[in-house]
Amino acid sequence: MLDDRKxxxxxxxxxxxxxxxxxxxxxxxxxxxxxxxxxxxIRNDMAALEEQGYIAQPHxxxxxxxxxxxxxxxxxxxxxxxxxxxxxxxxxxxxxAGAVDLDEIVMRTVRLLAQLTRQVAVVQxxxxxxxxxxxxxxxxxxxxxxxxxxxxxTGRVEQRVVDLPExxxxxRIANLRGVLNGCLxxxxxxxxxxxxxxxxxRLPQEDRQVAATILSVLLETLVERHEEKIAFGGxxxxxxxxxxxxxxxxxxALEEQVVLIRLLGETHGMSELTVRIGSENPxxxxxxxxxxxxxxxxxDRELARxxxxxxxxxxxxxxxxxxxxxxxxxxxxxxxx
Amino acid sequence: MLDDRKxxxxxxxxxxxxxxxxxxxxxxxxxxxxxxxxxxxIRNDMAALEEQGYIAQPHxxxxxxxxxxxxxxxxxxxxxxxxxxxxxxxxxxxxxAGAVDLDEIVMRTVRLLAQLTRQVAVVQxxxxxxxxxxxxxxxxxxxxxxxxxxxxxTGRVEQRVVDLPExxxxxRIANLRGVLNGCLxxxxxxxxxxxxxxxxxRLPQEDRQVAATILSVLLETLVERHEEKIAFGGxxxxxxxxxxxxxxxxxxALEEQVVLIRLLGETHGMSELTVRIGSENPxxxxxxxxxxxxxxxxxDRELARxxxxxxxxxxxxxxxxxxxxxxxxxxxxxxxx
DNA sequence: TCTGGCACTCTGTGTTCCCGAGTGCCAAGT
DNA sequence: ACTTGGCACTCGGGAACACAGAGTGCCAGA
Numbered sequence: 068m069l070d071d072r073k074x075x076x077x078x079x080x081x082x083x084x085x086x087x088x089x090x091x092x093x094x095x096x097x098x099x100x101x102x103x104x105x106x107x108x109i110r111n112d113m114a115a116l117e118e119q120g121y122i123a124q125p126h127x128x129x130x131x132x133x134x135x136x137x138x139x140x141x142x143x144x145x146x147x148x149x150x151x152x153x154x155x156x157x158x159x160x161x162x163x164a165g166a167v168d169l170d171e172i173v174m175r176t177v178r179l180l181a182q183l184t185r186q187v188a189v190v191q192x193x194x195x196x197x198x199x200x201x202x203x204x205x206x207x208x209x210x211x212x213x214x215x216x217x218x219x220x221t222g223r224v225e226q227r228v229v230d231l232p233e234x235x236x237x238x239r240i241a242n243l244r245g246v247l248n249g250c251l252x253x254x255x256x257x258x259x260x261x262x263x264x265x266x267x268x269r270l271p272q273e274d275r276q277v278a279a280t281i282l283s284v285l286l287e288t289l290v291e292r293h294e295e296k297i298a299f300g301g302x303x304x305x306x307x308x309x310x311x312x313x314x315x316x317x318x319x320a321l322e323e324q325v326v327l328i329r330l331l332g333e334t335h336g337m338s339e340l341t342v343r344i345g346s347e348n349p350x351x352x353x354x355x356x357x358x359x360x361x362x363x364x365x366x367d368r369e370l371a372r373x374x375x376x377x378x379x380x381x382x383x384x385x386x387x388x389x390x391x392x393x394x395x396x397x398x399x400x401x402x403x404x
Numbered sequence: 405m406l407d408d409r410k411x412x413x414x415x416x417x418x419x420x421x422x423x424x425x426x427x428x429x430x431x432x433x434x435x436x437x438x439x440x441x442x443x444x445x446i447r448n449d450m451a452a453l454e455e456q457g458y459i460a461q462p463h464x465x466x467x468x469x470x471x472x473x474x475x476x477x478x479x480x481x482x483x484x485x486x487x488x489x490x491x492x493x494x495x496x497x498x499x500x501a502g503a504v505d506l507d508e509i510v511m512r513t514v515r516l517l518a519q520l521t522r523q524v525a526v527v528q529x530x531x532x533x534x535x536x537x538x539x540x541x542x543x544x545x546x547x548x549x550x551x552x553x554x555x556x557x558t559g560r561v562e563q564r565v566v567d568l569p570e571x572x573x574x575x576r577i578a579n580l581r582g583v584l585n586g587c588l589x590x591x592x593x594x595x596x597x598x599x600x601x602x603x604x605x606r607l608p609q610e611d612r613q614v615a616a617t618i619l620s621v622l623l624e625t626l627v628e629r630h631e632e633k634i635a636f637g638g639x640x641x642x643x644x645x646x647x648x649x650x651x652x653x654x655x656x657a658l659e660e661q662v663v664l665i666r667l668l669g670e671t672h673g674m675s676e677l678t679v680r681i682g683s684e685n686p687x688x689x690x691x692x693x694x695x696x697x698x699x700x701x702x703x704d705r706e707l708a709r710x711x712x713x714x715x716x717x718x719x720x721x722x723x724x725x726x727x728x729x730x731x732x733x734x735x736x737x738x739x740x741x
Numbered sequence: 742t743c744t745g746g747c748a749c750t751c752t753g754t755g756t757t758c759c760c761g762a763g764t765g766c767c768a769a770g771t
Numbered sequence: 772a773c774t775t776g777g778c779a780c781t782c783g784g785g786a787a788c789a790c791a792g793a794g795t796g797c798c799a800g801a
Binding site: 427429430431432443447448450451461464465466467 | 762763764765
Binding site for chain 2: 201214226228300303306307314318321
């Protein structure tokens with residue numbers, strides 16, 4: 068059905084189209100790649116490839132352009148992920164090394180990815196549920212108000228103001244903080260609900276009401292929107308490339324966190340690259356755009372995902388290499404802090 | 405030099421051009437606005453206005469278009485800030501009311517501004533130096549590491565990991581925390597350096613080294629990049645409008661925090677609107693874009709600024725009204741939390 | 742199965758042409 | 772001293788058109 072030469076032709080078409088951004092014809096193919104056959108033969112192969120939906124012509128008598136299906140085959144079987152140059156590796160290390168807190172790590176990662184790939188970069192904050200508690204702090208603000216601060220082992224800090232049902236003296240707060248840290252320290256966040264379920268019962272009667280209030284806010288913090296926080300950047304890279312749909316749709320999608328998170332995809336295992344090409348995306352505003360994403364994490368746990376978004380006509384081998392490399396480095400950085 | 409009618413003509417030109425996005429000619433003006441004079445007269449006035457640089461024609465024998473100078477005059481003397489409709493007011497209140505922490509307030513403000521004005525919204529986080537300390541927390545992470553958490557009265561939370569020069573037991577940390585909070589509580593951040601300058605000397609000899617390390621990180625946190633953190637959104641609104649320079653420049657400027665901060669401008673006093681039109685901007689990538697900004701704060705202190713960025717050809721009265729209203733509401737929200 | 746040749750089909754580009762909107766100026770009117 | 776109608780002039784932008792060039796499909800021959 069698809070012999071080796073046809074595959075070679077497809078690969079050549081993708082490569083040429085990616086670099087020139089113009090439909091590629093049989094003659095140009097024969098010239099630029101030494102396939103060892105004449106344009107006429109290539110034409111026959113192209114006809115076959117088109118027949119099966121891997122390439123298409125914008126209009127009769129123009130060159131061919133890869134379809135989403137064609138890119139898919141290219142990514143799956145015809146391309147090899149391109150490793151970064153050593154200069155790029157060093158750039159990554161030095162660029163990420165100076166970050167002082169999680170916010171900065173994420174911000175720098177975004178910039179880094181955007182610069183390396185010349186695409187839009189998207190980075191998800193380390194997922195709360197997959198982290199564990201490093202410390203819980205309860206800060207009295209006034210007699211009836213406290214601020215609850217949750218610090219995770221990935222460096223993420225969540226805070227919430229809690230209105231208490233009654234006046235509470237500072238020493239009772241201090242006591243509660245001690246108890247809370249005692250049983251939550253190191254606890255995986257997904258286990259927190261179970262762990263604290265019966266905690267009020269172990270406290271003196273007078274404190275139960277207050278503890279319950281604080282704990283319910285803590286639970287809220289865990290499940291709510293904070294769960295999936297993301298950052299993106301490099302939108303200026305969109306200006307050059309033209310999208311079939313126009314970049315309005317892309318920009319809208321980027322500002323829609325929910326969409327963006329779904330785009331990064333579900334977990335597939337560490338450093339496993341996910342590539343979504345054009346119409347494979349679950350969001351119609353992104354016709355004509357592809358996503359290359361990977362999970363990152365410290366040790367063997369995937370904490371969250373990151374990736375880039377660009378036109379389907381992108382250099383997949385290079386992009387995939389950059390995404391994979393950055394994901395690994397970020398994992399290391401996180402593990403080390 | 406510029407009699408009333410000429411000013412009326414300029415106002416009409418700006419209004420028409422803003423709404424139609426096409427150069428406006430003398431005939432159209434005479435038709436749409438009842439100026440009570442003939443097109444020929446208007447032509448004379450237009451010639452005078454052009455002579456003095458308030459309007460220009462894209463090419464000979466096209467209609468006139470306002471210049472930056474023309475917009476400036478319009479904003480300063482010919483327009484009245486348009487108050488929001490009551491529906492919009494209510495929308496603002498309900499939209500901002502549900503925010504649980506500072507991050508969310510800022511995020512929602514960005515969305516709100518972007519939606520109201522259909523432009524790009526930019527919001528600066530409440531300045532650290534103009535806030536005061538609500539609480540300082542020192543969380544032991546390991547024997548030689550602590551996390552320093554600084555909470556301000558505006559709800560902002562800054563955290564930093566500190567590597568200590570020696571092993572330090574938890575009780576010494578607790579002690580240090582007590583001392584630190586004792587002297588910093590309620591202290592204006594700009595006074596912190598003075599306040600803690602002689603603090604190590606008041607501690608037992610053994611703790612001085614550790615305290616100095618922690619304090620120096622605290623000082624860093626105050627002066628560093630965190631000082632001016634900003635968020636923006638609504639870039640999808642750029643897609644429609646066309647900029648003379650192309651929107652690449654605009655997107656680049658948006659990602660350049662430094663530039664953005666300078667664009668929001670210096671403090672001019674609370675709720676004072678700053679309008680920067682086209683070439684008045686200190687950044688060349690923004691030829692063709694205007695900025696409308698205002699300060700916001702709680703009480704009488706300006707904490708930071710917010711604003712929108714759009715094509716010079718924007719509806720200034722409406723935009724200014726929205727920016728001013730949002731700035732006020734955000735101030736209220738911050739004061740209340 | 743590959744190849745060269747050939748006729749055919751488009752798109753994109755350049756040219757020309759013309760319409761219309763808009764201007765500037767002038768002379769006449771109030 | 773303004774204002775106004777008239778008029779000639781200027782361009783930009785769109786429509787019509789032709790044309791070169793790239794690319795295709797198909798066929799007959801190696």
